Amino acid sequence: MKTTLTAVIIIALMVLVTVPNQMFAQAPDTVTVYANPPGASNGELINDFINGDTTSTGQRNNPNRVYVLQQTGSVDSTYFLAAPIEAKYHLTIIGKKNPITGKIPLIECYTNPDNSTAPEFFIGDTLSSFTFKDLYFLSTRTDGNQGPNVILVTHSGGVSVNTDHCIYENFGGNMFTNNGDHFKFIATNNEFRNITSVFWQGGSVLWSNGGAIVDTLIYQNNTFFCVTRAAYGSPKYIGYLKFDHNTMFLGIGGTFLAQQLTNATFTNNIFYGLMAHGADSSYIKSGGANAAHQGFGVIMVDTLSSLLNPPYSQTEAGRNIVVKNNAYCWPQAMYTYWQTVTDTGAAHHPGLITPPIWMNAQTQLMFNDKTKWPGLSEANNDSVDPGFASTLVNPAVDSCLKFANLIWTAQAVGAFRWSQMAADPFNLAYPVSENLRYSNTTLYTAGTDGKPLGDLNWFPELMGVEQISSNVPASYSLSQNYPNPFNPTTVINYTVPKSSFVSLKVYNILGQEVATLYQGFQKSGTYKANFDASKLSSGVYLYRLQSNGFNETKKMILMK
Numbered sequence: 001m002k003t004t005l006t007a008v009i010i011i012a013l014m015v016l017v018t019v020p021n022q023m024f025a026q027a028p029d030t031v032t033v034y035a036n037p038p039g040a041s042n043g044e045l046i047n048d049f050i051n052g053d054t055t056s057t058g059q060r061n062n063p064n065r066v067y068v069l070q071q072t073g074s075v076d077s078t079y080f081l082a083a084p085i086e087a088k089y090h091l092t093i094i095g096k097k098n099p100i101t102g103k104i105p106l107i108e109c110y111t112n113p114d115n116s117t118a119p120e121f122f123i124g125d126t127l128s129s130f131t132f133k134d135l136y137f138l139s140t141r142t143d144g145n146q147g148p149n150v151i152l153v154t155h156s157g158g159v160s161v162n163t164d165h166c167i168y169e170n171f172g173g174n175m176f177t178n179n180g181d182h183f184k185f186i187a188t189n190n191e192f193r194n195i196t197s198v199f200w201q202g203g204s205v206l207w208s209n210g211g212a213i214v215d216t217l218i219y220q221n222n223t224f225f226c227v228t229r230a231a232y233g234s235p236k237y238i239g240y241l242k243f244d245h246n247t248m249f250l251g252i253g254g255t256f257l258a259q260q261l262t263n264a265t266f267t268n269n270i271f272y273g274l275m276a277h278g279a280d281s282s283y284i285k286s287g288g289a290n291a292a293h294q295g296f297g298v299i300m301v302d303t304l305s306s307l308l309n310p311p312y313s314q315t316e317a318g319r320n321i322v323v324k325n326n327a328y329c330w331p332q333a334m335y336t337y338w339q340t341v342t343d344t345g346a347a348h349h350p351g352l353i354t355p356p357i358w359m360n361a362q363t364q365l366m367f368n369d370k371t372k373w374p375g376l377s378e379a380n381n382d383s384v385d386p387g388f389a390s391t392l393v394n395p396a397v398d399s400c401l402k403f404a405n406l407i408w409t410a411q412a413v414g415a416f417r418w419s420q421m422a423a424d425p426f427n428l429a430y431p432v433s434e435n436l437r438y439s440n441t442t443l444y445t446a447g448t449d450g451k452p453l454g455d456l457n458w459f460p461e462l463m464g465v466e467q468i469s470s471n472v473p474a475s476y477s478l479s480q481n482y483p484n485p486f487n488p489t490t491v492i493n494y495t496v497p498k499s500s501f502v503s504l505k506v507y508n509i510l511g512q513e514v515a516t517l518y519q520g521f522q523k524s525g526t527y528k529a530n531f532d533a534s535k536l537s538s539g540v541y542l543y544r545l546q547s548n549g550f551n552e553t554k555k556m557i558l559m560k
Contacts, residue, residue, distance in 0.1 A: 071099075137166065137167070172195075178214070182213055241265070248270065252275070260306070300360060301363045472524045475497055487559055492517070504545050
């Protein structure tokens with residue numbers, strides 16, 4: 001799926017590997033890792049290698065080291081992990097596609113001789129940081145059974161995670177489990193796939209235990225394919241939340257489980273068939289949905305309570321929450337199922353099944369009351385079917401409702417673990433077998449940036465940034481757009497001297513963001529960004545490049 005974007009993290013200097021049967025070949029900042037089966041000549045588990053490549057304090061032998069997973073030959077090999085990889089400082093793992101098959105490296109859970117497996121793939125300690133790029137993480141064990149539920153757990157504060165162009169498959173619990181304050185999580189261009197559990201409230205991408213504080217949470221251009229529960233849940237406070245251009249396809253439980261948001265944006269997303277269990281009406285009346293006892297919605301915002309006092313000292317008037325240009329839809333089969341269970345009295349819970357909605361009454365009231373909540377705004381959020389392929393929708397919805405039925409009829413949910421199109425660990429499906437490009441062309445230009453709603457990776461021809469040179473430039477630079485003045489398209493060139501997180505955005509003269517041309521990791525090189533301003537009015541606009549401390553802004557003029 002994620003094959004056409006140019007954002008790739010590698011280091012500027014690579015070395016030629018001359019001994020392919022060795023586990024690695026070393027350069028000053030790079031270790032190229034080859035996957036050999038455990039027990040074979042020079043074979044080694046990836047956790048043994050990386051954990052062993054440290055000093056006595058847990059630091060990497062080279063603090064800037066990047067582990068590059070390199071595949072060779074016509075047969076893809078697997079990197080096996082039998083115990084957690086612990087990062088007390090920094091850990092960067094980058095995948096290189098197989099030059100023949102085009103597949104990204106697979107890291108799979110290994111079954112130990114005593115039938116045990118790693119409880120998680122990675123452990124984060126104080127101030128550690130993780131960078132993952134172009135990797136396929138599969139929790140399924142080598143014997144075909146379910147592996148660990150967690151890919152990364154933090155045991156202290158200040159941990160950060162950056163994941164780009166990765167696939168996460170078959171994890172059954174809270175994939176990224178955070179236990180420390182001041183956590184940062186940036187996810188761009190990933191697919192979270194079959195994150196499901198035998199427990200209907202299991203299977204979340206990110207969970208902060210004990211209400212741990214999340215400083216930054218960014219999801220951009222990701223697909224959530226059959227994720228049982230939440231994109232995030234339980235943080236007491238999120239300093240900055242951005243949820244932009246994501247596609248969420250089928251879910252069972254609540255989607256966003258933090259309602260006291262203070263600075264958040266939900267823009268350009270598609271929400272399809274979420275919260276398939278519906279909600280028990282008695283659960284809503286008891287306040288289970290939120291403090292106002294008002295419905296079970298995709299977007300739920302509540303009044304502040306614990307955040308009014310120090311150390312947060314937030315105010316209702318100071319909140320800034322934007323919900324714009326999103327599409328949401330539930331397939332008719334779900335409405336039919338909810339009504340059937342209610343009519344037949346099959347539900348073991350008291351009360352009727354209440355179908356989920358976009359915003360409950362309390363949330364809508366807050367967005368409408370500009371006196372008390374002047375910073376809350378919502379617009380262009382439409383109930384519309386994107387038109388995903390029926391060959392994908394029908395079996396996936398059937399599987400989803402089978403699981404929901406076990407919940408409502410009080411059967412043993414553990415008898416069935418909901419998932420759809422799971423990867424065969426011995427014949428990895430890459431690119432993934434599903435295709436979430438949709439047929440409803442009205443959504444092709446419905447974004448705040450004039451682009452399609454949802455994950456843009458399903459529309460690779462519309463991605464506006466391309467690399468025009470891989471030569472390593474001497475420094476960062478941002479060129480004047482050409483032509484200038486322009487109508488309605490123009491080109492912006494810029495250079496990136498080393499692999500880093502890059503942001504290129506356009507603002508109006510008031511400083512309001514009007515377009516994100518790129519946000520994600522890029523390797524060193526020269527890039528060209530195509531900017532289409534056909535939906536904007538004439539005037540002066542600013543474009544800004546930010547990366548690794550570099551910050552430059554230039555003006556351009558749109559004349560229609």
